[in-house]
Amino acid sequence: MPTQPTLTPFIVMDIVRQAAQYEDAVHFEIGQPDLAPAPSVRQAITEAVARNRFSYTESLGLPALRERICQHYVDTYNVNISPDQVLLTPGTSGAFLIAYGLTLGKNDVLGLTDPSYPCYQNFAAFLHARTHSFPVEADEQYQLHPDALHDASLQALQISSPANPTGNVYTPNRLEALIHTCAERDCAFISDELYHGLVYDTPAATALQFSDEVYVINGFSKYFCMPGARLGWIIVPKKQVRAAEIIAQNLFICAPTLSQYGALEAFDHSYLAWVRHEFQQRRDYLYAALADVFDIATPPQGAFYLWADIGRYSQDSLTFAQQLLSDTHVATTPGVDFGHHHTHHFLRFAYTRDIDHMAKGVARIKSWL
Amino acid sequence: MPTQPTLTPFIVMDIVRQAAQYEDAVHFEIGQPDLAPAPSVRQAITEAVARNRFSYTESLGLPALRERICQHYVDTYNVNISPDQVLLTPGTSGAFLIAYGLTLGKNDVLGLTDPSYPCYQNFAAFLHARTHSFPVEADEQYQLHPDALHDASLQALQISSPANPTGNVYTPNRLEALIHTCAERDCAFISDELYHGLVYDTPAATALQFSDEVYVINGFSKYFCMPGARLGWIIVPKKQVRAAEIIAQNLFICAPTLSQYGALEAFDHSYLAWVRHEFQQRRDYLYAALADVFDIATPPQGAFYLWADIGRYSQDSLTFAQQLLSDTHVATTPGVDFGHHHTHHFLRFAYTRDIDHMAKGVARIKSWL
Numbered sequence: 001m002p003t004q005p006t007l008t009p010f011i012v013m014d015i016v017r018q019a020a021q022y023e024d025a026v027h028f029e030i031g032q033p034d035l036a037p038a039p040s041v042r043q044a045i046t047e048a049v050a051r052n053r054f055s056y057t058e059s060l061g062l063p064a065l066r067e068r069i070c071q072h073y074v075d076t077y078n079v080n081i082s083p084d085q086v087l088l089t090p091g092t093s094g095a096f097l098i099a100y101g102l103t104l105g106k107n108d109v110l111g112l113t114d115p116s117y118p119c120y121q122n123f124a125a126f127l128h129a130r131t132h133s134f135p136v137e138a139d140e141q142y143q144l145h146p147d148a149l150h151d152a153s154l155q156a157l158q159i160s161s162p163a164n165p166t167g168n169v170y171t172p173n174r175l176e177a178l179i180h181t182c183a184e185r186d187c188a189f190i191s192d193e194l195y196h197g198l199v200y201d202t203p204a205a206t207a208l209q210f211s212d213e214v215y216v217i218n219g220f221s222k223y224f225c226m227p228g229a230r231l232g233w234i235i236v237p238k239k240q241v242r243a244a245e246i247i248a249q250n251l252f253i254c255a256p257t258l259s260q261y262g263a264l265e266a267f268d269h270s271y272l273a274w275v276r277h278e279f280q281q282r283r284d285y286l287y288a289a290l291a292d293v294f295d296i297a298t299p300p301q302g303a304f305y306l307w308a309d310i311g312r313y314s315q316d317s318l319t320f321a322q323q324l325l326s327d328t329h330v331a332t333t334p335g336v337d338f339g340h341h342h343t344h345h346f347l348r349f350a351y352t353r354d355i356d357h358m359a360k361g362v363a364r365i366k367s368w369l
Numbered sequence: 370m371p372t373q374p375t376l377t378p379f380i381v382m383d384i385v386r387q388a389a390q391y392e393d394a395v396h397f398e399i400g401q402p403d404l405a406p407a408p409s410v411r412q413a414i415t416e417a418v419a420r421n422r423f424s425y426t427e428s429l430g431l432p433a434l435r436e437r438i439c440q441h442y443v444d445t446y447n448v449n450i451s452p453d454q455v456l457l458t459p460g461t462s463g464a465f466l467i468a469y470g471l472t473l474g475k476n477d478v479l480g481l482t483d484p485s486y487p488c489y490q491n492f493a494a495f496l497h498a499r500t501h502s503f504p505v506e507a508d509e510q511y512q513l514h515p516d517a518l519h520d521a522s523l524q525a526l527q528i529s530s531p532a533n534p535t536g537n538v539y540t541p542n543r544l545e546a547l548i549h550t551c552a553e554r555d556c557a558f559i560s561d562e563l564y565h566g567l568v569y570d571t572p573a574a575t576a577l578q579f580s581d582e583v584y585v586i587n588g589f590s591k592y593f594c595m596p597g598a599r600l601g602w603i604i605v606p607k608k609q610v611r612a613a614e615i616i617a618q619n620l621f622i623c624a625p626t627l628s629q630y631g632a633l634e635a636f637d638h639s640y641l642a643w644v645r646h647e648f649q650q651r652r653d654y655l656y657a658a659l660a661d662v663f664d665i666a667t668p669p670q671g672a673f674y675l676w677a678d679i680g681r682y683s684q685d686s687l688t689f690a691q692q693l694l695s696d697t698h699v700a701t702t703p704g705v706d707f708g709h710h711h712t713h714h715f716l717r718f719a720y721t722r723d724i725d726h727m728a729k730g731v732a733r734i735k736s737w738l
């Protein structure tokens with residue numbers, strides 16, 4: 001019996017590399033904003049370089065940044081957390097290692113929705129934990145129903161809202177119901193809130209509004225437009241602070257220092273409002289442009305993804321995406337990157353480039369179809 | 370039976386925090402250079418900020434940086450490797466996750482020396498692998514002997530040279546013999562070469578001089594003076610390139626982008642020669658200053674650590690270090706952070722501050738003793 005974990009490739013990263021070979025490529029594959037971070041962030045990093053801020057920080061992160069993040073929870077959600085509970089991590093990737101390291105033992109089971117972010121199951125596999133996938137449906141806005149949890153014995157449940165790849169946002173009621181069901185079943189609740197801020201119709205609730213015992217993950221890669229800074233955070237229950245710190249000390253030493261100095265200036269409300277407005281316009285454009293050629297359940301409510309049913313053209317999303325890329329140099333991500341449930345006839349479109357760029361892609365797609 | 374991995378705290382990080390409370394602290398505990406990176410590095414990062422280099426890079430890292438690292442192996446060791454084999458990682462910490470993920474299955478065994486860098490065993494524990502410690506002795510310059518490998522069944526062996534905490538450097542013959550013994554026993558050889566460059570008597574050999582099938586880890590945190598940049602690299606055997614890339618895609622997405630742009634300019638030979646000279650002077654000072662109060666087997670040959678036997682004063686290095694810190698505000702790292710073999714009567718001194726700073730600490734220690 002093989003004991004080595006089997007990880008699946010993150011297909012989109014391969015597509016990114018393939019698309020990079022075409023000078024005239026149109027990019028719907030890339031899950032990162034093309035917008036720069038706020039000017040104040042760039043200035044803060046430049047100053048940190050001038051001051052030789054090249055040392056490690058505390059493993060938990062700069063105390064001032066952990067306090068600033070607490071303030072963000074007060075301002076945004078009216079939720080009080082303690083800076084002690086906040087750990088800065090190397091991207092949200094590092095936050096998942098902490099969350100899963102704290103909640104999943106060997107052979108324990110992590111609950112996921114299908115579709116979901118593909119790395120979740122690979123983080124679990126890397127730690128020799130198992131996963132249980134719950135299919136979610138378009139007519140439920142891709143939200144997991146608490147009743148589904150009765151079908152499985154889980155040690156942790158991973159939810160994301162706004163979600164990658166569907167762009168769905170959990171209603172506060174649904175989120176609260178899931179958290180309570182998990183608590184009753186002694187199942188840790190891990191809330192991926194990386195796309196918070198990028199919501200276009202109603203605000204997203206944080207899991208911390210409903211419980212102090214949840215694990216909340218967020219970071220600076222999306223809304224704050226700093227993906228390459230590799231800076232995320234995790235908020236852990238108070239009883240887990242020391243155990244989380246020990247993982248961070250050993251696995252990371254600390255998050256990147258210059259990124260942390262930059263992030264201190266990232267909470268620039270007027271800049272962030274502009275970022276959100278920009279993505280909302282892109283969403284509105286792309287939904288309208290594609291709604292007549294693909295089946296899209298509903299305008300995506302958040303993140304910067306559109307989950308399009310291509311079933312009228314193909315039942316093989318990988319081949320479809322590869323063919324589209326080869327023929328038209330339009331890069332998309334095949335649904336199969338995100339799970340098994342209907343994913344063979346879905347594509348994920350990231351609306352992370354400006355409307356002129358997207359319009360070129362839409363024209364090529366329509367003429368190709 | 371608990372299935373959750375048990376990680377031990379990295380004691381030095383706790384001492385760093387405690388020492389930070391004393392304004393007049395003398396720091397021998399910190400394993401990071403106080404020197405800035407080369408001016409060219411700082412300029413490159415500032416330019417990258419101005420050009421809005423905030424996107425992800427390829428998971429493997431910037432192609433130009435991977436080529437630059439290959440050139441470094443030609444220049445330094447006359448060894449040819451392919452850029453495909455080089456992955457940039459979030460610190461060498463990320464490189465260990467890749468190396469151990471590739472070579473250790475559940476319950477497999479990693480061989481380590483005792484003493485050694487404490488995170489090695491915690492990375493293994495995090496992945497539900499086991500460790501086997503081989504005691505190493507002062508009169509063997511803290512080098513593992515290949516014969517010792519016959520006592521254990523290992524899937525991988527972790528060696529570091531120059532070593533933390535002892536400062537020992539493996540002779541090329543000993544390194545080659547270990548690599549050949551591992552190959553015969555189908556045991557992966559993982560070479561931590563993070564302190565290469567910081568060698569004061571003879572150059573250190575890279576494991577790649579003796580085999581293409583080894584895993585070599587290095588990074589920009591020590592010799593290149595960029596610890597907060599969190600940028601390491603790993604060179605993997607050609608047959609493992611794709612598996613390593615899949616781990617990197619899933620666990621990291623990529624290493625910090627600004628750090629990678631800075632690292633492109635880090636191979637500044639005249640600056641690095643100055644860095645080495647600076648640390649050599651510090652080593653010469655500290656060895657001479659402490660040799661009459663502690664037992665130090667031999668002047669440390671590399672890294673920036675001195676491994677001092679305090680047996681004539683105490684058999685409890687943790688209490689000794691804590692008392693020394695409380696009484697005199699001199700911070701050191703207790704040997705017990707690094708293993709079990711004689712570590713209860715050793716302290717690690719990092720000579721990472723200038724001689725004037727160290728002289729204050731030495732005077733306080735001598736008067737306290």
